[in-house]
Amino acid sequence: MAEAATGALRRTLNLRRPDEVYNAIIDAHRDLDDDQCRAFDAGLILLLANHVGDADVIAEALAAARLSLNGGSRAD
Amino acid sequence: MSSYEYRHYPYQRPPELDGKGKRRPVVIVGAGLAGPTLALALAVRGVASVLLDEDDTVSNGSRSICQAQHSLETWDRFGIAQRMVDKGITWEQGEVYLHDTPIYHFNLAPEPGHKFPAFVNLQQYYVEEYLFDRCLAEKLIDLRFRNKVVGVRPDSKGVVLDVETPDGRYTLEADWLVACDGVRSTVRHLLGLPFPGEVFHDQFLIADIRFTSDLPKERRFWFYPSFHPTNSVLLHRQADNVLRVDFQLGRDADPEEEKKPENVDRRLRQMFGPEATWEHEWCSVYTFTCRMMERFVQGRVIFAGDAAHVVSPFGARGGNAAVADVDNLAWKLARVLDGTSPASLLESYCSERRAAAQENILNSTRSTDFITPKFPASRAFRDATLALAREFPFARSLVNSGRLSVPTIQPGSSIDTPEGDTDWLRGPAPGTAMVDAPVVNGRGGFLVDHVGPGFTLISFAARAVDLPELPAGMTGVMVAREGSAPSGWTALQDRDGLLRQRYDGRAGTAYLIRPDRYVAARWRRPDARELAAALRRATGHG
Numbered sequence: 034m035a036e037a038a039t040g041a042l043r044r045t046l047n048l049r050r051p052d053e054v055y056n057a058i059i060d061a062h063r064d065l066d067d068d069q070c071r072a073f074d075a076g077l078i079l080l081l082a083n084h085v086g087d088a089d090v091i092a093e094a095l096a097a098a099r100l101s102l103n104g105g106s107r108a109d
Numbered sequence: 110m111s112s113y114e115y116r117h118y119p120y121q122r123p124p125e126l127d128g129k130g131k132r133r134p135v136v137i138v139g140a141g142l143a144g145p146t147l148a149l150a151l152a153v154r155g156v157a158s159v160l161l162d163e164d165d166t167v168s169n170g171s172r173s174i175c176q177a178q179h180s181l182e183t184w185d186r187f188g189i190a191q192r193m194v195d196k197g198i199t200w201e202q203g204e205v206y207l208h209d210t211p212i213y214h215f216n217l218a219p220e221p222g223h224k225f226p227a228f229v230n231l232q233q234y235y236v237e238e239y240l241f242d243r244c245l246a247e248k249l250i251d252l253r254f255r256n257k258v259v260g261v262r263p264d265s266k267g268v269v270l271d272v273e274t275p276d277g278r279y280t281l282e283a284d285w286l287v288a289c290d291g292v293r294s295t296v297r298h299l300l301g302l303p304f305p306g307e308v309f310h311d312q313f314l315i316a317d318i319r320f321t322s323d324l325p326k327e328r329r330f331w332f333y334p335s336f337h338p339t340n341s342v343l344l345h346r347q348a349d350n351v352l353r354v355d356f357q358l359g360r361d362a363d364p365e366e367e368k369k370p371e372n373v374d375r376r377l378r379q380m381f382g383p384e385a386t387w388e389h390e391w392c393s394v395y396t397f398t399c400r401m402m403e404r405f406v407q408g409r410v411i412f413a414g415d416a417a418h419v420v421s422p423f424g425a426r427g428g429n430a431a432v433a434d435v436d437n438l439a440w441k442l443a444r445v446l447d448g449t450s451p452a453s454l455l456e457s458y459c460s461e462r463r464a465a466a467q468e469n470i471l472n473s474t475r476s477t478d479f480i481t482p483k484f485p486a487s488r489a490f491r492d493a494t495l496a497l498a499r500e501f502p503f504a505r506s507l508v509n510s511g512r513l514s515v516p517t518i519q520p521g522s523s524i525d526t527p528e529g530d531t532d533w534l535r536g537p538a539p540g541t542a543m544v545d546a547p548v549v550n551g552r553g554g555f556l557v558d559h560v561g562p563g564f565t566l567i568s569f570a571a572r573a574v575d576l577p578e579l580p581a582g583m584t585g586v587m588v589a590r591e592g593s594a595p596s597g598w599t600a601l602q603d604r605d606g607l608l609r610q611r612y613d614g615r616a617g618t619a620y621l622i623r624p625d626r627y628v629a630a631r632w633r634r635p636d637a638r639e640l641a642a643a644l645r646r647a648t649g650h651g
C-alpha cells in the first residue's frame with residue numbers, strides 16, 4: 034500500500050465506541066435494496082469526504098479501499 | 110464417548126411423601142450453574158433452601174466452558190474457585206485469523222494483580238460437580254435429585270409446587286420460588302409467561318475432541334480459513350486436553366448429516382492435518398436465540414439465568430450472566446427474608462439484571478451479525494472490515510468475533526448513590542463492579558478476599574483517627590501503611606500501589622461495596638450521615 038501512502042490517512046482507531054458506530058452504519062442499510070444501498074453509500078461518502086476536507090487523506094483512502102478489494106472477500 | 114465419568118447422585122425419598130414436610134423460605138428449581146450458586150450464596154447468609162433437579166447428574170456435554178473472573182470471584186466465596194483454576198485452562202489472550210493469516214490479537218488482562226485470571230476454561234460438568242460437592246456438604250441446602258416440578262401455584266404470600274419423584278408426587282410450599290431451570294424453563298412454561306426475542310437461523314457444529322499433541326491456550330477464531338473456506342471456526346481449549354471446535358455451517362446444513370462421526374472427522378482432518386489423532390468427547394449442532402422476559406420478578410416467583418434471558422454463545426455471556434444474576438439476587442433475597450429490607454428491594458434485581466441482559470444481548474447480537482451477516486450490505490461491510498484489518502489497526506478493532514464477558518455496567522440503579530464529587534480520574538463508579546488489587550494483611554492476598562458477604566467500606570483515610578464512623582451493618586477495610594486498625598476495621602497494605610491507583614484513592618477517599626461486589630457509592634470524604642444514607646438506599650430504604 035506504500036505507493037498511495039502519504040501518511041495523511043489515520044490508521045489507528047479514532048472511534049470512542051467502535052461497535053456502536055459500526056452497527057449504526059449496518060443498521061442504516063437494513064431495509065435498502067441494492068440500488069438504494071449504492072445511492073445511500075454515495076451520499077454518505079460525499080458527506081464524510083466533505084467533513085474530512087483534506088484531499089490527500091481522501092486520495093489515500095480511495096487507494097487503500099481499492100487495494101482492499103482483493104483482500105477479504107470469501108474464497109468461494 | 111466422553112472421558113468424563115458421569116456420577117449419578119443418589120435420590121432420597123423426600124420427607125413430604127411421609128407427611129413430614131414444612132414450608133420452606135426458598136425453593137430453587139434447576140441445578141445447573143445458577144441454582145447451586147444461589148443456594149450456596151444464600152447459605153453463606155444463613156438462609157436454608159431446597160434445590161430441585163429433575164435428573165441426577167451434571168451437565169450433559171461441556172456447554173458453558175468459559176468461566177469469567179467475576180464468576181470465579183463469586184465461587185471463591187464457597188471455597189471452590191481454586192479447584193476450578195487448578196483443573197481448568199487459564200487464558201487471557203486471543204487471536205483472530207483471516208484466511209490463514211493472524212490479523213488481530215487481544216489480551217483480556219493487560220494488567221497484573223488480580224486474584225483470578227480473565228477466564229478459566231472448564232467444562233460445565235466439572236463446574237457443576239464442584240458446586241454439587243459443596244452443596245451436598247452444606248447443611249442449609251437440601252439438594253434433591255430426580256425431583257421434577259409439574260405444577261406451580263403462586264399466591265400473594267408464596268408458592269405451592271407439585272413435585273414428581275420416583276416414589277410419587279408431593280406438594281412443597283415456599284415463601285419464594287427461584288426458577289433457575291434454563292432456557293426451556295418448566296416454571297416459565299407452567300405459568301404461561303412469554304419469552305420474547307429474536308431467533309437466529311445459522312447453524313453451528315460443536316465438536317469436543319480429546320487431543321494429544323501440544324495445544325494452544327489462547328482462543329482462536331478464523332474467518333474463511335483454508336480448512337473451512339466458506340465460514341468461520343472457533344477453537345477453545347478445555348481441561349483434560351479437550352478442544353472445543355465450533356464450525357459455522359450456515360443456514361442450509363443438514364444437522365443429522367453433519368453430526369455423523371465420519372463427517373465431523375473429515376472437517377477435523379482438514380483442520381488439523383494428516384498426522385493428528387483425537388477421540389470424540391461430545392458433538393452437537395445448534396442454532397440460537399436471544400430472548401428476555403419482561404419481568405424477572407413475578408410476585409413470589411423469581412427467574413434467573415437462561416430461564417430469564419438467553420444470548421448467543423459468542424462472548425461467554427450465558428453462564429457468566431447466570432452467576433451474576435444470582436450473586437445480585439442472593440443478598441437481596443436474604444435481607445427480604447430476615448426482614449431487614451422491604452420486598453421492593455427485589456425490584457432492583459429485576460431492573461439491574463434486565464439492564465445487564467440487554468447489554469449482553471446487544472453485544473452478542475452484534476458479534477453474531479458480524480460472524481453471520483444477515484443481508485448483503487452487512488456482509489459487504491464485514492468483508493471490507495476484514496480486508497482492511499490486514500493493513501489498518503483501526504479495522505482490527507472493528508473485527509467482532511465475540512466481545513468477551515466482563516461485568517456489565519448498571520448505571521443509575523435506584524439503590525446506588527449518585528456521585529457528588531466530580532474529580533475522579535479513574536476507579537469504578539457506582540453501578541460498576543469493584544476492581545481487584547493485591548494487598549498485604551498478615552499473609553498477603555487480594556482485595557476480593559476482604560470484601561463481603563455484607564456491605565464493605567474501603568477507606569483510604571491516612572490515619573485511624575480520620576476514619577469515618579461506620580453505621581451498623583457495614584464493615585470497614587482501611588488502606589493503611591501500618592498493620593493496626595480500630596474495631597470494626599481490617600487494615601490492608603497496598604502491596605504494589607495498585608489499590609490507590611485503580612481507585613484513584615486519595616486521603617479520605619471511600620468506596621461503598623455491595624455484597625455482590627458492585628460499587629454502591631463513592632466519596633472523597635464522606636461523613637457518618639452520608640454513609641448511613643447510602644446504606645439505607647442500597648438496602649431498599651431510600
